[in-house]
Amino acid sequence: MKYYIVGGTLAFIGAVALLIVMTAMEPARMESFTRSYESRQIEHGALIFESSCLPCHGPQGGGTPLGPPLNRADLFNGEYLTAIGWSGTLDDFLRSTISAGRAVPTEGTNFPQRMPTWSENFGGPFRPDQIENVVAYVMNWGERASAGAEPTEITGDVMMGSDIFIELPEGEAEVGESLAAGELGCAACHILSTVGPPWEATGGLPGMAIRGDIRIQQDNYGGNATSGDEYLIEAVVETNAHVVEGFQPDIMPTNFSERITLQDMAHLLAYIKTFE
Structure with a gap:
């Protein structure tokens, strides 16, 4: 009988000790669970x-x-x-x-x-x-x-500016696609929605690669471009130089000339010209 009492007492003390340990660990366990959740x-x-x-x-x-x-x-x-x-x-x-x-x-x-x-x-x-x-x-x-950190700034050594006749470096269409879908946000209006003129061929019109040459020949064209490439550049850095019929001015950001680098403009132009 004496052994049963001693055994029971030790078991009780052990259970109490285990409970104390578990209680002490509970805040850390809950904190870990909360972080995971x-x-x-x-x-x-x-x-x-x-x-x-x-x-x-x-x-x-x-x-x-x-x-x-x-x-x-x-x-x-x-x-x-x-x-x-x-x-x-x-x-x-x-x-x-x-x-x-x-x-x-x-x-x-x-x-x-x-x-x-x-x-x-x-x-x-x-x-x-x-x-x-x-x-x-x-x-x-x-x-x-x-803390004042800006999300994904568009920076570079040489900014594009508003000169649509400036000579651009070689551009890569794949990089331009990444810029259009990401930092520059072009895809949101020109590919994923119809907020801006679509880059793809639509409504009997060819894609933007060819459409620039057509636009500058139209009587209502009000910009300064003399080639299709210049028209596409102008549409980015001088957004209100020519507003396509059916669209409103100032919907497209007017500060791309200050935000986009010369190299990124070349990449973007190369990508736009894949839409034939």
């Missing part, structure tokens, strides 16, 4: 952003002519929320905007399309957990954006 949220959110949000908001939220940049300091430091009169948290703002969309543009903006609804609660395609994943992905940019 948040990492998975961000990863899933990145995939959703890549497929559904990138065409308008650009790679890493850098913005395009279709939608504003999200990876910016004033969004994360509260300046933007104060300016629009939002009294809640940034998480709530993102969650609300992504879920229900924005039928009315922010004052002072000129984006051609409205933010659609994405949550299934408002007729969109995404479940609530998918909305949370996208919110987590965007919030993941906060520390870097608040």
Whole structure:
């Protein structure tokens, strides 16, 4: 009997000791679990952003002519929320905007399309957990954006400027394709949507590689280009020199002459000329 009592006592003490150890380890275990869960949220959110949000908001939220940049300091430091009169948290703002969309543009903006609804609660395609994943992905940019880092700057030694007659170096179409789909955002308006004149052959017109030569011969052409290549360059760096009928001025950013390098202009031109 004495052995049973001793054994039971030791077992009880051991169980208590194990419980104490497990309790002491619980905060670290929960912290590890939380980090793992948040990492998975961000990863899933990145995939959703890549497929559904990138065409308008650009790679890493850098913005395009279709939608504003999200990876910016004033969004994360509260300046933007104060300016629009939002009294809640940034998480709530993102969650609300992504879920229900924005039928009315922010004052002072000129984006051609409205933010659609994405949550299934408002007729969109995404479940609530998918909305949370996208919110987590965007919030993941906060520390870097608040520190003033700019998403993917377009820099170079020699900038293009507005001289459409300048001699360009050799360009590579593959590099141009990457620029159009990424940093420059051209694909959002000219390939993935009809916000700007399509580069592909359409409506009885040839692709942009040939269309430039046609445009400069038309009576209503108001630019200064004397060749198809010059027309394409002009369309990038002097966006309002000639506005194609059916489109509005100022929809395309007017500062590409200051943002794009001479070499990148050559790459982009080489890519545009693949659309015959």
